[in-house]
Amino acid sequence: MSVSAIRGAAAYGRAPLLLSHFQVPAISVTVQMRKFNDRWSRVSLFARYSQAQDFSTGFRDRIDNLPKLVEDILQISINTGPRGALRLAQGIQAIIGVGGEWLTDVSKAANTSTGLSTQMQLGLLSPLYLRRLFERMGATYIKLGQFIASAPTLFPADYVQEFQNCFDRAPPVPFNEIEAILREELQRPLDSVYEYIDPVPIASASIAQVHGARLKSSQQEVVIKVLKPGIEDILVADLNFVYVVARILEFVNPELQRTSLVGIVRDIKESMLEEVDFRKEAVNIESFRRYLENMGLGRQAKAPMVYQHCSTRRVLTMERLYGVPLTDLDSIRSLVPDPEVTLVTALNVWFGSLIACETFHADVHAGNLWLLRDGRIGFLDFGIVGRISPKTWAAMEVFLESFATEDYEAMASSLIQMGATEKDVDVKAFARDLEKLFSSIQDLDTEIVVATARGPNAAAVSANIVADERQMNALFLDVVRVSESYGLRFPREFALLIKQLLYFDRYTRILAPNMNMLQDQRVTIVSNRRMRSLNQFQ
Numbered sequence: 001m002s003v004s005a006i007r008g009a010a011a012y013g014r015a016p017l018l019l020s021h022f023q024v025p026a027i028s029v030t031v032q033m034r035k036f037n038d039r040w041s042r043v044s045l046f047a048r049y050s051q052a053q054d055f056s057t058g059f060r061d062r063i064d065n066l067p068k069l070v071e072d073i074l075q076i077s078i079n080t081g082p083r084g085a086l087r088l089a090q091g092i093q094a095i096i097g098v099g100g101e102w103l104t105d106v107s108k109a110a111n112t113s114t115g116l117s118t119q120m121q122l123g124l125l126s127p128l129y130l131r132r133l134f135e136r137m138g139a140t141y142i143k144l145g146q147f148i149a150s151a152p153t154l155f156p157a158d159y160v161q162e163f164q165n166c167f168d169r170a171p172p173v174p175f176n177e178i179e180a181i182l183r184e185e186l187q188r189p190l191d192s193v194y195e196y197i198d199p200v201p202i203a204s205a206s207i208a209q210v211h212g213a214r215l216k217s218s219q220q221e222v223v224i225k226v227l228k229p230g231i232e233d234i235l236v237a238d239l240n241f242v243y244v245v246a247r248i249l250e251f252v253n254p255e256l257q258r259t260s261l262v263g264i265v266r267d268i269k270e271s272m273l274e275e276v277d278f279r280k281e282a283v284n285i286e287s288f289r290r291y292l293e294n295m296g297l298g299r300q301a302k303a304p305m306v307y308q309h310c311s312t313r314r315v316l317t318m319e320r321l322y323g324v325p326l327t328d329l330d331s332i333r334s335l336v337p338d339p340e341v342t343l344v345t346a347l348n349v350w351f352g353s354l355i356a357c358e359t360f361h362a363d364v365h366a367g368n369l370w371l372l373r374d375g376r377i378g379f380l381d382f383g384i385v386g387r388i389s390p391k392t393w394a395a396m397e398v399f400l401e402s403f404a405t406e407d408y409e410a411m412a413s414s415l416i417q418m419g420a421t422e423k424d425v426d427v428k429a430f431a432r433d434l435e436k437l438f439s440s441i442q443d444l445d446t447e448i449v450v451a452t453a454r455g456p457n458a459a460a461v462s463a464n465i466v467a468d469e470r471q472m473n474a475l476f477l478d479v480v481r482v483s484e485s486y487g488l489r490f491p492r493e494f495a496l497l498i499k500q501l502l503y504f505d506r507y508t509r510i511l512a513p514n515m516n517m518l519q520d521q522r523v524t525i526v527s528n529r530r531m532r533s534l535n536q537f538q
Contacts, residue, residue, distance in 0.1 A: 225316040235276060236273075395414045409431040412431040415434075415488060419483060
């Protein structure tokens with residue numbers, strides 16, 4: 001066969017077959033390379049065409065969505081009004097303030113041998129300085145920081161850990177402004193409703209202020225929770241701004257739509273606006289009170305009565321409860337003979353509410369969970385509540401049982417059932433990683449018991465417990481991190497539940513250091529099966 005024949009065959013794609021019978025390596029290489037180059041050219045051309053087509057399609061989609069984005073931004077700007085400009089000025093002032101702190105810290109670090117830490121290199125976007133900025137920005141961003149702290153499945157671990165320290169504290173509003181809000185909301189003279197109102201607030205947070213008072217008609221001691229003036233405008237302006245930023249980010253980078261960024265911001269917005277409508281909190285309180293009554297728990301626990309005739313959207317008047325937080329061991333011992341029984345009661349009431357109540361108390365820190373003077377458990381402040389789906393609770397029940405019995409395969413299976421994933425998970429490998437992780441708890445337990453036993457006073461015990469809570473938070477973040485390595489994403493209600501369990505773990509270490517709260521036979525973790533007969537109470 002001639003070279004021209006071989007070349008002709010190559011043009012029709014038959015060269016490799018024909019060349020295998022001839023010893024003409026130079027010609028073979030030439031022909032094969034030509035064929036490869038031709039194919040590569042076609043592949044490259046097709047790849048460039050596909051990329052251009054994808055880009056063109058994505059660009060067209062973005063152009064199609066642009067009018068809607070502009071319309072939303074204009075509508076939000078109209079709804080926000082002049083308050084947006086005011087918040088912008090306040091935001092700039094906060095950035096300058098925290099920026100000054102950062103520059104001061106940088107100048108100090110520059111004179112040391114260690115140099116700039118990673119935190120300082122990130123500037124105001126680092127967890128530390130961003131948390132400080134949020135605290136300076138006030139109510140909205142403090143609440144946003146607390147949301148970050150309670151959502152480790154949505155945010156990086158360093159930020160979740162830092163925002164555990166996001167404190168909700170604010171200077172009190174002058175009493176004359178509180179009186180003006182009360183008169184405006186109640187629409188009648190205050191002395192016709194209250195015998196007196198203490199002008200010195202019991203507490204002052206970013207959103208609300210609380211004052212002691214006495215009702216005129218019944219002489220009942222009450223507390224009045226009053227929404228601070230202008231706070232709704234601030235929330236609306238801030239949340240609208242955050243929403244617009246999220247919309248723009250998703251428009252610029254469509255990949256962010258997979259993370260549901262706008263959806264997350266929308267959920268945060270709805271949650272925060274619910275928190276400043278005290279009618280919603282009143283409904284939560286009444287729901288919990290019905291749960292206590294229907295379950296026959298009135299002698300074990302109590303939530304404050306709401307006085308509807310002097311409660312509105314911005315004012316909540318409640319029965320005043322007197323007691324001590326569950327972290328005050330000495331005071332608890334003066335009220336009850338066995339603090340351990342108090343803890344068991346608190347656990348049973350809270351666990352029962354997960355199924356038998358429409359919502360569960362999702363903020364049981366020491367300021368909201370008391371031992372009352374009459375020996376009952378007092379549940380306060382229902383501004384933050386959770387709603388748990390039957391699927392999540394069924395998985396959570398298995399998780400708690402497996403945690404108590406150290407059955408790591410069952411634990412892995414429950415976490416897989418609870419989380420959302422797009423791939424198959426190796427249960428045995430996941431279980432082995434969880435076992436390695438939870439083996440650290442035994443060392444943690446020993447260290448805390450020893451530290452508590454040697455503590456010369458209650459303050460020392462409290463300090464040890466706070467350090468342990470940080471370690472437990474870190475442990476939870478490790479669980480999330482390991483789970484995410486297997487492609488799992490958990491619902492936020494899982495994080496809320498675990499956060500409350502960490503609070504109860506803290507109370508256990510103070511009130512009953514030798515008790516395992518998940519294995520103790522006196523603690524009843526109510527199951528869906530056992531609660532079906534109680535559906536008439538829902």
